[in-house]
Amino acid sequence: MRKLLILFCLCLISSCDLFTSTEVKTQKLVEKELQAINWNDVDQYPLFDDCDETASKASQKECFENTLLLHFSMTLQEFEFILDKDIEEAVYVDFLVDKEGKITVLNIDKNSLIQEQIPEFDGIVSRSLKSLPALGPALKRGIPVNAKFRIPIILNSE
Structure with missing residues (x-):
């Protein structure tokens, strides 16, 4: 019996979770959950x-990108560019969709020939972004978030 009592006391002393408050346990769970979230991806x-x-996330991304590319294509076709050389280049447009769904250009990566x-x-x-149809923001865990994107635009003068 005495051995059983000693074993029980040792288990009680070694079990630190019995002495931690529920607030500390909750904080640990929250920290663990925050570390598990992939903050570089949206839901x-x-x-x-x-x-x-x-639709699936892949379908949503495809619809978003296709709508943007179609809009850019239609906008660029409205202009007549006079070129000295034929161009077949990719231009990369980096932009931000903020929490309200407003889209702004961050950077346009193009070569010197296009410039x-x-x-x-x-x-x-x-x-052209000002005439885009209404856009809802990206969501992460149901909360609107800022999201950066990069879209390639292929310019072909032929």
């Missing part, structure tokens, strides 16, 4: 009105 991509919010041939390209892309 739902920014969505235009014609995109299905119940020489189409110096107004940056302005055209920035202005």
Whole structure:
């Protein structure tokens, strides 16, 4: 009996969880959960009105990107560019969709040939964003978040 009592006391002393408060336990659980979240990915991509919010994440991303690319394509076709050389280049547009669904250009990565041939390209892309259809923000755990994206635009003068 005495051995059983000693064993019980040792178990009680070695079990530190009995002496920690529920607040500390809750804080540990919250920290563990926060570490498990992938903060570089969103649960739902920014969505235009014609995109299905119940679709899979891959379908949402595809709808978002296709709508943007179609919009850029239609905008660029409205302009007549006079070029000295044929161009077949990719331009990468980095932009931010904020918590309210407002989209802004962060950077346009293009080579010097495009800069020489189409110096107004940056302005055209920035202005075209103003005529985009309504856009809902990206969501992470049901909360609107800022999200950065990079979209390639292929310019082909032929």
